[in-house]
Amino acid sequence: xxxxxxxxxxxxxxxxxxxxxxxxxxxxxxxxxxxxxxxxxxxxxxxxxxxxxxxxxxxxxxxxxxxxxxxxxxxxxxxxxxxxxxxxxxxxxxxxxxxxxxxxxxxxxxxxxxxxxxxxxxxxxxxxxxxxxxxxxxxxxxxxxxxxxxxxxxxxxxxxxxxxxxxxxxxxxxxxxxxxxxxxxxxxxxxxxxxxxxxxxxxxxxxxxxxxxxxxxxxxxxxxxxxxxxxxxxxxxxxxxxxxxxxxxxxxxxxxxxxxxxxxxxxxxxxxxxxxxxxxxxxxxxxxxxxxxxxxxxxxxxxxxxxxxxxxxxxxxxxxxxxxxxxxxxxxxxxxxxxxxxxxxxxxxxxxxxxxxxxxxxxxxxxxxxxxxxxxxxxxxxxxxxxxxxxxxxxxxxxxxxxxxxxxxxxxxxxxxxxxxxxxxxxxxxxxxxxxxxxxxxxxxxxxxxxxxxxxxxxxxxxxxxxxxxxxxxxxxxxxxxxxxxxxxxxxxxxx
Amino acid sequence: xxxxxxxxxxxxxxxxxxxxxxxxxxxxxxxxxxxxxxxxxxxxxxxxxxxxxxxxxxxxxxxxxxxxxxxxxxxxxxxxxxxxxxxxxxxxxxxxxxxxxxxxxxxxxxxxxxxxxxxxxxxxxxxxxxxxxxxxxxxxxxxxxxxxxxxxxxxxxxxxxxxxxxxxxxxxxxxxxxxxxxxxxxxxxxxxxxxxxxxxxxxxxxxxxxxxxxxxxxxxxxxxxxxxxxxxxxxxxxxxxxxxxxxxxxxxxxxxxxxxxxxxxxxxxxxxxxxxxxxxxxxxxxxxxxxxxxxxxxxxxxxxxxxxxxxxxxxxxxxxxxxxxxxxxxxxxxxxxxxxxxxxxxxxxxxxxxxxxxxxxxxxxxxxxxxxxxxxxxxxxxxxxxxxxxxxxxxxxxxxxxxxxxxxxxxxxxxxxxxxxxxxxxxxxxxxxxxxxxxxxxxxxxxxxxxxxxxxxxxxxxxxxxxxxxxxxxxxxxxxxxxxxxxxxxxxxxxx
Numbered sequence: 001x002x003x004x005x006x007x008x009x010x011x012x013x014x015x016x017x018x019x020x021x022x023x024x025x026x027x028x029x030x031x032x033x034x035x036x037x038x039x040x041x042x043x044x045x046x047x048x049x050x051x052x053x054x055x056x057x058x059x060x061x062x063x064x065x066x067x068x069x070x071x072x073x074x075x076x077x078x079x080x081x082x083x084x085x086x087x088x089x090x091x092x093x094x095x096x097x098x099x100x101x102x103x104x105x106x107x108x109x110x111x112x113x114x115x116x117x118x119x120x121x122x123x124x125x126x127x128x129x130x131x132x133x134x135x136x137x138x139x140x141x142x143x144x145x146x147x148x149x150x151x152x153x154x155x156x157x158x159x160x161x162x163x164x165x166x167x168x169x170x171x172x173x174x175x176x177x178x179x180x181x182x183x184x185x186x187x188x189x190x191x192x193x194x195x196x197x198x199x200x201x202x203x204x205x206x207x208x209x210x211x212x213x214x215x216x217x218x219x220x221x222x223x224x225x226x227x228x229x230x231x232x233x234x235x236x237x238x239x240x241x242x243x244x245x246x247x248x249x250x251x252x253x254x255x256x257x258x259x260x261x262x263x264x265x266x267x268x269x270x271x272x273x274x275x276x277x278x279x280x281x282x283x284x285x286x287x288x289x290x291x292x293x294x295x296x297x298x299x300x301x302x303x304x305x306x307x308x309x310x311x312x313x314x315x316x317x318x319x320x321x322x323x324x325x326x327x328x329x330x331x332x333x334x335x336x337x338x339x340x341x342x343x344x345x346x347x348x349x350x351x352x353x354x355x356x357x358x359x360x361x362x363x364x365x366x367x368x369x370x371x372x373x374x375x376x377x378x379x380x381x382x383x384x385x386x387x388x389x390x391x392x393x394x395x396x397x398x399x400x401x402x403x404x405x406x407x408x409x410x411x412x413x414x415x416x417x418x419x420x421x422x423x424x425x426x427x428x429x430x431x432x433x434x435x436x437x438x439x440x441x442x443x444x445x446x447x448x449x450x451x452x453x454x455x456x457x458x459x460x461x462x463x464x465x466x467x468x469x470x471x472x473x474x475x476x477x478x479x480x481x482x483x484x485x486x487x488x489x490x491x492x493x494x495x496x
Numbered sequence: 497x498x499x500x501x502x503x504x505x506x507x508x509x510x511x512x513x514x515x516x517x518x519x520x521x522x523x524x525x526x527x528x529x530x531x532x533x534x535x536x537x538x539x540x541x542x543x544x545x546x547x548x549x550x551x552x553x554x555x556x557x558x559x560x561x562x563x564x565x566x567x568x569x570x571x572x573x574x575x576x577x578x579x580x581x582x583x584x585x586x587x588x589x590x591x592x593x594x595x596x597x598x599x600x601x602x603x604x605x606x607x608x609x610x611x612x613x614x615x616x617x618x619x620x621x622x623x624x625x626x627x628x629x630x631x632x633x634x635x636x637x638x639x640x641x642x643x644x645x646x647x648x649x650x651x652x653x654x655x656x657x658x659x660x661x662x663x664x665x666x667x668x669x670x671x672x673x674x675x676x677x678x679x680x681x682x683x684x685x686x687x688x689x690x691x692x693x694x695x696x697x698x699x700x701x702x703x704x705x706x707x708x709x710x711x712x713x714x715x716x717x718x719x720x721x722x723x724x725x726x727x728x729x730x731x732x733x734x735x736x737x738x739x740x741x742x743x744x745x746x747x748x749x750x751x752x753x754x755x756x757x758x759x760x761x762x763x764x765x766x767x768x769x770x771x772x773x774x775x776x777x778x779x780x781x782x783x784x785x786x787x788x789x790x791x792x793x794x795x796x797x798x799x800x801x802x803x804x805x806x807x808x809x810x811x812x813x814x815x816x817x818x819x820x821x822x823x824x825x826x827x828x829x830x831x832x833x834x835x836x837x838x839x840x841x842x843x844x845x846x847x848x849x850x851x852x853x854x855x856x857x858x859x860x861x862x863x864x865x866x867x868x869x870x871x872x873x874x875x876x877x878x879x880x881x882x883x884x885x886x887x888x889x890x891x892x893x894x895x896x897x898x899x900x901x902x903x904x905x906x907x908x909x910x911x912x913x914x915x916x917x918x919x920x921x922x923x924x925x926x927x928x929x930x931x932x933x934x935x936x937x938x939x940x941x942x943x944x945x946x947x948x949x950x951x952x953x954x955x956x957x958x959x960x961x962x963x964x965x966x967x968x969x970x971x972x973x974x975x976x977x978x979x980x981x982x983x984x985x986x987x988x989x990x991x992x
Contacts (some may be wrong), residue, residue, distance in 0.1 A: 052504050097625050098754060123619070126619045127626040135598035256623055
C-alpha cells in the first residue's frame with residue numbers, strides 16, 4: 001500500500017484510511033474501527049482503521065492521519081505494510097486489574113511499556129485509568145506502578161546536590177507558585193531543574209502559564225544547557241519525554257476529567273525521579289471544592305507520597321495549605337502569568353495571597369535544601385524577592401529558555417455581576433475552573449477568568465464578581481451560558 | 497455548514513470532518529477530537545471532530561461518517577448546525593462511581609438516558625463499564641441499574657401467560673442450546689418470544705448463529721407477527737431495540753473484552769423484562785476456563801440473578817451446568833448452526849452433549865411453565881425432539897422470520913494435529929474461542945473452529961485435534977500463528 005497524507009488532524013489518535021474493497025482489507029478481513037499495525041521499515045504504529053467507500057482514495061493507497069504520519073516518519077508514495085497487530089500480553093494484566101486483582105511490578109512494567117509505545121487503544125487506556133482510580137491500587141501497587149513508569153523512560157543525573165523540586169497536587173485555580181518559587185530558590189544558589197505538566201483537568205498547567213512568558217518545549221539537551229547556566233529551568237515535561245507512559249495516559253485523563261490518588265502519586269513521583277530530583281516539597285491545598293477536600297484525605301495522600309517517595313529514594317515533604325478559594329486573580333495561562341509578573345515586579349496591586357504562598361513554599365524548599373535554618377526560610381525567600389533578585393533570575397531564566405515574551409490578551413470579555421448586595425461566602429474552585437475552561441483555557445492561552453472578589457468581601461448589587469475572557473464570541477457565549485446555569489459560583493449572602 | 501457524506505465507515509462512532517480554517521471551527525474554537533453537537537432539525541448527534549487541512553473539503557462543508565450520516569437522516573447539501581455540546585449532568589455520576597461512590601436509581605437513570613441517546617463518548621462508556629466491573633456494584637445498585645435500563649427502553653406485553661425465557665451466561669463455546677430449546681418448548685404450546693444478542697466477547701452469539709439459518713433483524717412489529725403465528729421467535733435483540741442503553745454499552749464491552757457480573761445481570765434481566773418475559777431459566781456453565789470458574793462464583797452470580805429478578809418481578813431459576821469443555825463440535829456461527837441442525841434432524845452423528853444439554857434445559861423450562869410435572873420435563877422434551885416436532889417447529893419458525901437458509905462454508909481451513917500420542921486432558925474454552933475469533937468469527941459467519949476430540953479421548957500422534965476455518969488466507973494464518981504460540985489449547989498427556 002502506498003502512503004498518502006490524509007491531512008486529517010485526529011489529535012494524538014493514529015487513524016489510517018483504506019478502501020473497504022482494497023485487496024488488503026479483503027485478504028485480512030479488516031473491519032471499520034479495527035486496530036491495525038502499520039509498518040514503515042523501523043517505524044511502526046498501531047492505528048484505528050476507518051474504511052473509505054469513495055474515490056478520494058485509490059485501491060492501493062493508505063491515507064494517514066497527522067498523528068500516524070508523524071510516528072511513521074513517512075513520505076508520500078512510500079510503500080507501507082499493514083497487518084493484524086500482535087496479541088498484547090499486557091492486556092491480560094489490564095483485564096485482571098479491572099476485575100479487582102492486585103498487579104505486581106512485572107505486570108505494571110509490561111503495561112507501561114506498551115502504553116509508552118502507543119500500543120494500547122484509547123479505550124484500553126480509559127479502562128486502565130478507571131481501574132486504578134477510587135483507591136483501587138494499594139501502596140505496594142502504587143510503588144510498583146511508579147517504578148514501572150520510571151523504568152520505561154530516561155533518568156537524568158546532575159553533578160551537584162541537593163537537587164530540589166516542588167509540586168502542587170492541584171485543584172486550586174490560579175495557584176501558580178512554581179513560577180515564583182523556582183526563581184527565588186535558584187537566586188539563592190540551590191539547583192532546581194523543574195519540569196511541569198500542561199493542564200490535565202484544570203484551566204492551566206504550570207507549563208501552559210510559563211509558555212505565555214517563555215518557550216517551554218525544550219528537549220533534554222536544551223534543558224541541560226539552561227540548568228547549567230541558570231541553576232534552574234521551568235520546562236514542559238512532555239517535551240523532555242522523561243515519563244513517556246504518563247504522557248500517553250494524560251491523553252485520556254483529560255477528556256475523562258480523571259486524576260486519581262494512586263495515578264497522581266505515580267505520575268508525580270516518577271517524573272521527579274526521572275528528572276533527577278532528590279528532595280520534593282508537595283503542596284496539598286485542602287478545601288471543600290479543591291481536589292483534596294478534607295484533612296483526612298490530605299493526610300492519606302501525604303502518607304502515600306512520603307511512602308512511595310521513600311521506596312524509590314526520594315525525600316518527600318508534604319505541606320497542607322488552604323484550598324478554600326482560588327489563588328490570585330487570574331485563572332487561565334496568560335491571566336495567571338500577569339499575577340506572577342505583578343508579584344515578581346513587587347507592584348502594589350500584586351495579589352498578596354499568591355505572594356504569601358510562594359514565599360511559604362520557597363522558604364520550605366530552602367530549609368529542606370539546608371540553605372536556611374529551620375524557621376528562617378520564609379525570611380530568606382522574602383528578602384530574595386524584595387531585593388529584586390527573584391525577578392532578575394526569572395528574566396534570565398526566560399532568556400536562557402529562548403527569550404521572554406508578553407502574555408497575550410483575549411479580545412472578548414464579559415463581567416459577571418452580583419445579583420444582590422451582601423458578603424462573598426463561597427467561591428467554587430471547580431465551577432470557576434470549568435467556566436474558564438469553557439471560555440477556552442488552556443487551549444487559548446489568553447482565555448479564562450479574573451476574580452475580583454475574595455471570601456468575606458462585601459459587594460454591592462451589580463458589582464462585578466469575575467470577568468470571563470475568550471478568543472472567540474462562541475466560546476464566550478458558551479462559558480456565559482454555563483455560568484448562568486450555575487448562579488452560585490461566587491455565592492453572595494445578603495446582610496440580615 | 498452544508499452536509500456532505502464522507503463515505504467513511506467508522507463503525508458506530510459518529511465522526512464529522514471540518515476544515516480547521518473554516519469559520520465555525522474558528523468562531524467556536526473547535527479542536528481535533530473535540531466533541532461537537534450536530535443538528536439537522538429534529539435529529540441531533542454528538543460526534544467527534546476530525547479536522548481536515550486539504551482541499552477535499554470546502555470551507556462551508558461538513559463531512560459526516562456513515563454512522564453520523566445515518567443518525568442525522570440527512571441529504572447532500574442540507575444545512576447543518578454545529579455547536580458545543582451541553583454539559584452532561586450524568587458525567588458527575590460517572591465520576592462519582594469511578595471514585596467508588598454508590599449510585600442510586602436517579603443517577604443510573606440519567607446515565608442510561610444519555611447512553612441510550614448516544615451522548616457519551618466511547619472513552620466515557622469505557623470508564624463506565626470499567627467502574628462497574630470487578631464487584632463494584634452492590635445488589636441495590638445492580639437492581640437500580642437494571643430498572644434504569646428497562647425504563648429507558650420499550651416494554652412488550654403478551655396476551656397469554658406464562659411467558660418463558662432462557663439465557664446462558666456464556667463463556668462456553670458451542671453452547672448453542674437456545675436454537676433447540678425454543679422449538680421444543682414452542683412445539684409443546686408454551687409461549688417463548690426469544691431475543692438474543694450477537695457475540696460480545698465470544699466467537700458467536702445466538703443471534704449470529706441463528707442468522708446463518710434465517711433472518712434475525714426483525715423490528716418489534718415483525719417480531720410480534722412471528723410470535724403470534726408460531727408462539728415463539730429467535731430474533732436479534734439489538735434490532736428490536738428494547739434495551740437501547742445496553743446496545744450502546746456493547747460497543748465498548750466488545751473491544752475491551754469485558755463483561756462483568758453486575759453488568760451481565762442488569763443486561764440480561766433488563767432485556768428479559770423488556771421483552772415481557774415472566775419466568776427465566778438461566779444456564780450457568782461452571783469450569784476452569786469458562787466464564788464462571790468455581791461453584792462459589794456460580795452461587796454468587798445465581799444469587800444476584802434471583803435477587804434482582806425478584807426485585808423487578810421476574811421469576812429466575814439458575815441451573816449450574818458442566819463448563820469444562822466446549823459443547824458440540826462447531827465454534828463460530830455457521831459451524832454451530834450445523835450442530836444444531838444435526839440434533840434437530842436426529843442424525844446419528846449429531847453431537848450428543850449438545851442434545852443432552854438442550855433436553856435438560858428444555859425440560860426445566862417446561863416444568864417451570866407448568867407444562868410438565870416436576871421430574872418429567874426431560875422426557876417430554878425428548879419425546880418432542882424425537883418425534884420430529886421440534887424440527888418442524890424450527891423450520892416453520894425460520895419460515896415465519898423470513899425463510900430458512902443454508903449456513904455458509906468457509907473456503908480456507910487447516911487442521912491442528914496432536915504433537916504426541918496420549919489422552920486429551922484439557923480443552924481451553926477461552927483460547928479455542930480466541931483462535932476462532934482470530935480466524936474471523938463472528939464477523940465472518942463461516943469462520944471458526946471444529947473440535948474433533950473431547951476430554952478423555954485417546955489420540956495418535958498427528959491426529960487432528962481441531963480444524964480452523966476462515967474466509968481469507970490472512971485470517972487463517974493469523975489464527976494459526978496464535979495457535980502455534982499456545983500449544984496447550986487442547987492438552988494431550990502421554991500414557992505412562
